[in-house]
Amino acid sequence: MSELSxxxxxxxxxxxxxxxxxxRALRGGGEPTLSELAREVGLSRPTxxxxxxxxxxxxxxxxxxxxxGRGLGRPARRYRFRADAGYALGLDIDAHHVxxxxxxxxxxxxxxxxxxxxxxxxxxxxLAAVRVAVSELxxxxxxxxxxxxxxAAGTPGVVSPEGRIALCTVVPDxxxxxxxxxxxxxxxxxxxxxxxxxxxALAERWRGAARDSDDMVCVLAGPHTxxxxxxxxxxxxxxxxxAGEVGLLPELGxxxxxxxxAEAAPSGTLPAEDSDGTAGPVERAAERVLAAAQRGDSAAAxxxxxxxxxxxxxxxxxxxxxxxxxxxxxxxxxxxxDRLVEALRRAVPPLCLTPVRIEASTLxxxxxxxxxxxxxxxxxxxxxxxxxxxx
Amino acid sequence: MSELSxxxxxxxxxxxxxxxxxxRALRGGGEPTLSELAREVGLSRPTxxxxxxxxxxxxxxxxxxxxxGRGLGRPARRYRFRADAGYALGLDIDAHHVxxxxxxxxxxxxxxxxxxxxxxxxxxxxLAAVRVAVSELxxxxxxxxxxxxxxAAGTPGVVSPEGRIALCTVVPDxxxxxxxxxxxxxxxxxxxxxxxxxxxALAERWRGAARDSDDMVCVLAGPHTxxxxxxxxxxxxxxxxxAGEVGLLPELGxxxxxxxxAEAAPSGTLPAEDSDGTAGPVERAAERVLAAAQRGDSAAAxxxxxxxxxxxxxxxxxxxxxxxxxxxxxxxxxxxxDRLVEALRRAVPPLCLTPVRIEASTLxxxxxxxxxxxxxxxxxxxxxxxxxxxx
DNA sequence: TCTACTTATGGAACAAGGGTGCGTAATGCC
DNA sequence: GGCATTACGCACCCTTGTTCCATAAGTAGA
Numbered sequence: 001m002s003e004l005s006x007x008x009x010x011x012x013x014x015x016x017x018x019x020x021x022x023x024r025a026l027r028g029g030g031e032p033t034l035s036e037l038a039r040e041v042g043l044s045r046p047t048x049x050x051x052x053x054x055x056x057x058x059x060x061x062x063x064x065x066x067x068x069g070r071g072l073g074r075p076a077r078r079y080r081f082r083a084d085a086g087y088a089l090g091l092d093i094d095a096h097h098v099x100x101x102x103x104x105x106x107x108x109x110x111x112x113x114x115x116x117x118x119x120x121x122x123x124x125x126x127l128a129a130v131r132v133a134v135s136e137l138x139x140x141x142x143x144x145x146x147x148x149x150x151x152a153a154g155t156p157g158v159v160s161p162e163g164r165i166a167l168c169t170v171v172p173d174x175x176x177x178x179x180x181x182x183x184x185x186x187x188x189x190x191x192x193x194x195x196x197x198x199x200x201a202l203a204e205r206w207r208g209a210a211r212d213s214d215d216m217v218c219v220l221a222g223p224h225t226x227x228x229x230x231x232x233x234x235x236x237x238x239x240x241x242x243a244g245e246v247g248l249l250p251e252l253g254x255x256x257x258x259x260x261x262a263e264a265a266p267s268g269t270l271p272a273e274d275s276d277g278t279a280g281p282v283e284r285a286a287e288r289v290l291a292a293a294q295r296g297d298s299a300a301a302x303x304x305x306x307x308x309x310x311x312x313x314x315x316x317x318x319x320x321x322x323x324x325x326x327x328x329x330x331x332x333x334x335x336x337x338d339r340l341v342e343a344l345r346r347a348v349p350p351l352c353l354t355p356v357r358i359e360a361s362t363l364x365x366x367x368x369x370x371x372x373x374x375x376x377x378x379x380x381x382x383x384x385x386x387x388x389x390x391x
Numbered sequence: 392m393s394e395l396s397x398x399x400x401x402x403x404x405x406x407x408x409x410x411x412x413x414x415r416a417l418r419g420g421g422e423p424t425l426s427e428l429a430r431e432v433g434l435s436r437p438t439x440x441x442x443x444x445x446x447x448x449x450x451x452x453x454x455x456x457x458x459x460g461r462g463l464g465r466p467a468r469r470y471r472f473r474a475d476a477g478y479a480l481g482l483d484i485d486a487h488h489v490x491x492x493x494x495x496x497x498x499x500x501x502x503x504x505x506x507x508x509x510x511x512x513x514x515x516x517x518l519a520a521v522r523v524a525v526s527e528l529x530x531x532x533x534x535x536x537x538x539x540x541x542x543a544a545g546t547p548g549v550v551s552p553e554g555r556i557a558l559c560t561v562v563p564d565x566x567x568x569x570x571x572x573x574x575x576x577x578x579x580x581x582x583x584x585x586x587x588x589x590x591x592a593l594a595e596r597w598r599g600a601a602r603d604s605d606d607m608v609c610v611l612a613g614p615h616t617x618x619x620x621x622x623x624x625x626x627x628x629x630x631x632x633x634a635g636e637v638g639l640l641p642e643l644g645x646x647x648x649x650x651x652x653a654e655a656a657p658s659g660t661l662p663a664e665d666s667d668g669t670a671g672p673v674e675r676a677a678e679r680v681l682a683a684a685q686r687g688d689s690a691a692a693x694x695x696x697x698x699x700x701x702x703x704x705x706x707x708x709x710x711x712x713x714x715x716x717x718x719x720x721x722x723x724x725x726x727x728x729d730r731l732v733e734a735l736r737r738a739v740p741p742l743c744l745t746p747v748r749i750e751a752s753t754l755x756x757x758x759x760x761x762x763x764x765x766x767x768x769x770x771x772x773x774x775x776x777x778x779x780x781x782x
Numbered sequence: 783t784c785t786a787c788t789t790a791t792g793g794a795a796c797a798a799g800g801g802t803g804c805g806t807a808a809t810g811c812c
Numbered sequence: 813g814g815c816a817t818t819a820c821g822c823a824c825c826c827t828t829g830t831t832c833c834a835t836a837a838g839t840a841g842a
Binding site: 008009010011014033034035046070072073074075076077298368 | 787788789790791792795798799800801
């Protein structure tokens with residue numbers, strides 16, 4: 001709007017506005033009638049007709065067969081948004097995995113993929129694994145690389161505004177990698193990179209536990225606990241991309257989260273890294289403690305409660321700073337109905353000023369990749385609905 | 392824009408867009424020529440002419456005398472934004488004062504006012520003092536109450552989204568007051584109420600130390616230390632209006648800020664409240680310690696440093712949570728070149744992950760009232776430039 | 783099978799807004 | 813006093829969108 005109100009406009013901007021409105025209504029799904037569409041958008045039928053033929057020329061809309069037999073009168077022409085006119089791709093690159101989701105322009109996920117990567121892989125090897133995974137995914141569903149409109153990737157650590165890994169303690173050889181540029185070489189479309197907790201927040205708001213919440217915080221409890229925040233409906237990154245890192249204050253207890261649980265097992269007895277490279281020894285140990293707590297092992301349960309009490313201070317600091325509507329707790333250490341989330345639900349509110357809902361993630365390990373997908377889809381939407389330049 | 396893209400538009404919305412764009416260009420100040428204006432907005436001269444005559448009908452624009460003698464050719468008609476077509480009012484209501492600023496539609500401050508209120512005044516008395524102060528201010532400059540387009544007020548404590556004082560430890564008898572409704576009775580225009588630190592943040596961004604910074608935090612060091620945050624260029628209030636209250640965590644050391652300094656003087660020797668009711672005994676004592684530190688008193692200086700070290704944790708928590716571009720420190724306890732700000736500048740960065748500028752407020756005691764004014768002016772701007780309804 | 787009714791279509795006539803171009807008015811300079 | 817210069821005011825045309833109406837293409841009932 002600001003762009004719009006700065007420079008005045010020809011009648012053509014009116015057409016662009018109406019095209020965007022029509023596209024938006026059409027993308028809601030279904031195969032509306034011309035008249036239905038006109039009524040919904042608030043335009044006359046002839047105008048809508050003109051807009052639609054223009055959108056058809058751009059390849060974004062097709063006419064579908066009219067449905068006869070339903071109702072009285074002459075069957076109406078029906079139109080459909082061509083969701084397959086383009087695709088968006090979301091990546092999750094972490095210490096042990098590469099995860100991918102591909103969606104069409106409707107945001108419908110059409111394919112997913114997963115590949116294990118060794119913890120101690122070099123940055124080059126990790127990027128090669130990404131390249132292979134992407135190629136496999138695209139080949140499986142038969143989507144051309146040129147059909148991608150936007151790509152986004154999430155990764156642990158602090159990601160600078162230019163998409164460089166400014167800080168990363170979790171993935172070896174990862175710090176300093178200009179990830180956006182490296183990935184940019186693989187795709188003929190814009191590539192965005194962001195912190196994993198930030199993207200998990202986007203995902204939870206999109207199709208997870210925080211649907212339609214405009215002010216929420218997502219806690220990603222993994223080896224290190226990161227947080228992402230949606231503020232006023234928009235992802236907040238901070239000046240240097242480091243927002244949500246309250247864990248740095250030692251007294252707020254968000255560092256080495258998994259290690260607190262793992263300490264139960266004497267370090268000498270920790271198993272070596274799994275052969276599939278899917279999780280490190282600390283994560284494995286932590287997950288065993290969580291499982292034991294779930295089974296009713298009282299020593300393990302106490303350890304979980306202690307972890308929750310430790311984490312509560314950091315989470316409360318974030319809640320006090322932002323006063324969010326809700327906090328979603330996710331990451332490797334969390335499953336729905338978990339003892340950890342229950343413990344946090346007891347430990348955090350007493351430290352807060354306002355009632356804040358605490359929910360477990362419903363997306364599990366897919367959260368980050370889905371969030372990356374959502375970020376890419378946001379870019380797609382911006383492209384679809386932009387009105388400040390000729391199509 | 393979203394509003395715009397949802398419902399399609401007549402040619403009339405085009406006119407509204409162009410009117411808004413022209414008004415925006417015109418309000419930049421000066422008395423531009425018709426052609427200059429047309430060039431700047433990107434419209435043709437006849438169109439601009441039509442828009443201007445419409446704006447003149449609405450009383451927002453006047454033609455001024457052409458300036459002959461300057462340059463060749465026929466003198467051009469010149470136009471001016473009628474800043475006096477309306478006014479905005481900002482209030483600061485705190486424990487000891489009522490402060491007011493009145494501005495025209497250009498945001499130019501045309502009058503200010505200040506009145507002392509006794510600390511132990513009842514809510515009713517405090518509101519009466521506000522009413523009197525407003526009447527005096529308006530009478531002084533000869534502005535009708537009906538000429539007010541928007542009013543905003545700042546006050547210590549947590550202000551709920553509906554404008555109720557949900558929590559306030561600083562002003563007696565203030566908690567629970569439905570301030571927005573009470574003030575609403577005094578004015579025939581919208582009235583907004585917000586937390587004082589939030590408004591101070593707005594003010595510092597508008598004409599203080601944080602000009603044009605879209606991500607900043609304002610620390611208001613008074614009896615209790617509050618914080619306000621601008622995120623992505625917009626004020627962040629939180630779901631319940633309680634954002635920025637990290638001070639609640641005891642280990643973050645933002646509670647009873649002034650008292651830390653005042654403790655130097657044994658409580659028995661504290662002077663009684665000043666006859667003018669302008670400051671409480673604790674504030675007075677705190678200010679004496681600050682002044683002593685400024686003069687070089689080493690004991691006082693050490694006390695200030697200790698306070699800074701205490702506050703640093705809370706400020707760092709906020710900085711880590713939000714990763715702002717800069718932090719502005721203001722409030723009663725701060726003057727430019729102060730030892731407190733210097734001490735914070737040393738104490739905070741080591742706790743942070745990213746380089747964050749720390750600056751002293753340049754607005755002094757006016758910050759909150761100016762921020763309230765800015766909030767009211769934002770509402771004025773929204774009204775001036777709205778395009779989603781007929782004028 | 784034919785007729786009446788219903789609903790959508792397609793195009794013509796009309797209105798609003800914006801751009802272009804040209805004759806004309808008002809000023810400064812020589 | 814004439815000329816160059818600059819801006820004005822108006823007429824004309826294009827784009828976009830709306831209203832209105834005759835017509836087409838179905839269904840339901842006789």
